[in-house]
Amino acid sequence: EAAVTQSPRNKVAVTGGKVTLSCNQTNNHNNMYWYRQDTGHGLRLIHYSYGAGSTEKGDIPDGYKASRPSQENFSLILELATPSQTSVYFCASGATGHTGQLYFGEGSKLTVL
Amino acid sequence: AQSVTQPDARVTVSEGASLQLRCKYSYSATPYLFWYVQYPRQGLQLLLKYYSGDPVVQGVNSFEAEFSKSNSSFHLQKASVHWSDSAVYFCALSIGTNTGKLTFGDGTVLTVKP
Numbered sequence: 001e002a003a004v005t006q007s008p009r010n011k012v013a014v015t016g017g018k019v020t021l022s023c024n025q026t027n028n029h030n031n032m033y034w035y036r037q038d039t040g041h042g043l044r045l046i047h048y049s050y051g052a053g054s055t056e057k058g059d060i061p062d063g064y065k066a067s068r069p070s071q072e073n074f075s076l077i078l079e080l081a082t083p084s085q086t087s088v089y090f091c092a093s094g095a096t097g098h099t100g101q102l103y104f105g106e107g108s109k110l111t112v113l
Numbered sequence: 114a115q116s117v118t119q120p121d122a123r124v125t126v127s128e129g130a131s132l133q134l135r136c137k138y139s140y141s142a143t144p145y146l147f148w149y150v151q152y153p154r155q156g157l158q159l160l161l162k163y164y165s166g167d168p169v170v171q172g173v174n175s176f177e178a179e180f181s182k183s184n185s186s187f188h189l190q191k192a193s194v195h196w197s198d199s200a201v202y203f204c205a206l207s208i209g210t211n212t213g214k215l216t217f218g219d220g221t222v223l224t225v226k227p
Contacts, residue, residue, distance in 0.1 A: 004156070031212075031213055033213050033214075040122070040219060040220075041219050041220070042117070042203055042205070042216075042217030042218050042219050042220055043157070043203070043215070043217045044217070045214055045215070048213070048214065058214065090156055090157070092156075092157075092213060094212075094213035096211060097211055099145050099164070099207055099209070099210050099211055099212060099213075100145050100147050100162060100205070100207040100212070100213060100215055101147075101159055101162065101213075102157070102159070102213045102215070104156030104157045104158070105156050106154070106155055106156045107154075107155075107156055
């Protein structure tokens with residue numbers, strides 16, 4: 001059974017609209033991450049969290065907010081979506097002390113028109 | 114800043130042939146290195162990792178990788194590929210411990226011909 005689940009899996013939004021991508025993990029990992037993947041490119045880190053109530057900026061945080069209300073849940077929020085944010089977004093979890101060993105969800109494809 | 118380069122965007126091999134996917138990194142010290150695989154419509158899965166020690170590391174599904182400090186490389190290899198190995202392969206590095214903050218290469222699309 002999937003240990004990292006994302007919703008929605010597909011989303012079409014309008015420019016200027018608000019988008020929330022949700023992630024739930026049952027791995028009981030402290031660390032969670034949001035990456036985006038653009039066609040033909042690797043993943044880039046947007047935000048991450050080391051535990052409930054904490055969020056940190058990754059390499060490309062502009063235009064995004066994150067929320068970690070609990071150990072299991074980590075959301076990515078686009079307050080004012082733009083077409084440049086059209087991408088596939090991946091959530092991942094990782095255990096403390098396990099450098100680089102991440103468990104990814106299946107991705108959320110976001111299209112901003 | 115650190116970076117990862119995968120010079121081959123696409124690789125096609127025949128089933129049963131050997132495989133090498135190339136990865137070069139740029140970082141002033143020795144990073145932690147990883148190979149991930151992405152099957153169609155799925156998230157990434159860890160194939161193998163290198164932290165230190167023996168430069169040849171074994172991974173899942175008979176994949177292995179060799180770290181070379183002198184060449185700043187971490188190439189992925191497999192002796193005999195199967196059609197089910199068709200996927201996108203990503204090389205990644207971490208410069209810190211206890212973190213999932215990874216820098217990824219652009220990926221190599223592997224197609225295995227029957």
